[in-house]
Amino acid sequence: MKNVQMEVKGNNLIITVDLTQDHGPSKSGKTIAVASGGRGLVALVGVQTNQFPRAVDIARPLRAADVPVCIGGFHVSGCLSMLPKIPPEIQQALDLGISIFAGEAEGQFDKLLRDAYRRQLKPIYNVMADLPRLQGATLPVLPQSDLEGRLSGRASFDSGRGCPYDCSFCTIINVQGRKSRYRTADDIEKVLRDHYALGIKKFFITDDNFGRNKNWEAIFDRIIELRQEEGMQFSFIIQVDTMCHKIPKFVEKAGLAGVNRVFIGLESVNPDNLIA
Known part of the structure; x- marks a missing residue:
């Protein structure tokens, strides 16, 4: 695809995706660079309902370049919890080969990472019934x-x-x-x-x-x-x-x-x- 460039550096495959082409500018920058060595994963986390179309837009060229992608957050978690069947926009993401993670990641994310490393991602990870304790759980710290x-x-x-x-x-x-x-x-x-x-x-x-x-x-x-x-x-x-x-x-x-x-x-x- 015109907005995906791939370059081999040592044992790593560097995949650069220009988000300004096809899908408009992104405040987070013009590119996503994935250094995977064939074992990478792009995880789009905390995706709300109004953000879900944009998340799929970002994921589409990555999937076309065979980069594993997973989307989590309130939209997919809420839909899988509340609706009797998978809604069309989530089914479209699944059809693109995007994995869906419903629930909270603490104590669960290692399973996803292991599957991504083995190139054996499941279409859906639903851990809604196994909510983690929060006492002592790690909180992110960003610079x-x-x-x-x-x-x-x-x-x-x-x-x-x-x-x-x-x-x-x-x-x-x-x-x-x-x-x-x-x-x-x-x-x-x-x-x-x-x-x-x-x-x-x-x-x-x-x-x-x-x-x-x-x-x-x-x-x-x-x-x-x-x-x-x-x-x-x-x-x-x-x-x-x-x-x-x-x-x-x-x-x-x-x-x-x-x-x-x-x-x-x-x-x-x-x-x-x-x-x-």
Whole structure:
């Protein structure tokens, strides 16, 4: 294909894909370079519904060059969890030879990597029924250069997943489960210190409803301690529901912890919109 170039360097096959041809410019750069030695994998992670067409566009020339590709994230996980059959856009991806990963990768990704190394990728990896514990689980730490131009250079992490509620409009319970799982204050302190060592002080906590995280107070108390006793001036964006102000001390401790922006979950003031 015109937007794929291949070059052999030593034992590696270098495949360069120009994303500006056919599919338009990409903010992440003009090319993806894969140094695989015939054993590589391109994994497109965290793909939301509005991003899925773009993910397939990126994957198409890679598959044409026989590069293994896997797509994961909320769209594929939600569709496989909620729908009675595979929707057309995911079937189209499967027909292109793209593998689909539904569920959470912790404790599961090694299986995918082994299959990719053996060139034996399965069409679908569905681990929705095996949700991992979060205590002590590794959180990603990215350098400042990878965060530039994204949410004002903010890093992100989750402190919990899942939700015990049963709101009909929400996909969280279908993707992350009805059982809430949480990280500890020690986990959060570690990821904050790791980022702080790289000069990163601004964060987006991606929990859909941080106020319902049972460890919210322990986490805020630890952050307040780091700010007040060690001078680590972090700032945070969090997401909450409209009733979080009724949780004793929540708003006060959020301010002391450095929360300076809040997304409030309000689906609609008009219930007819939810029916539509």
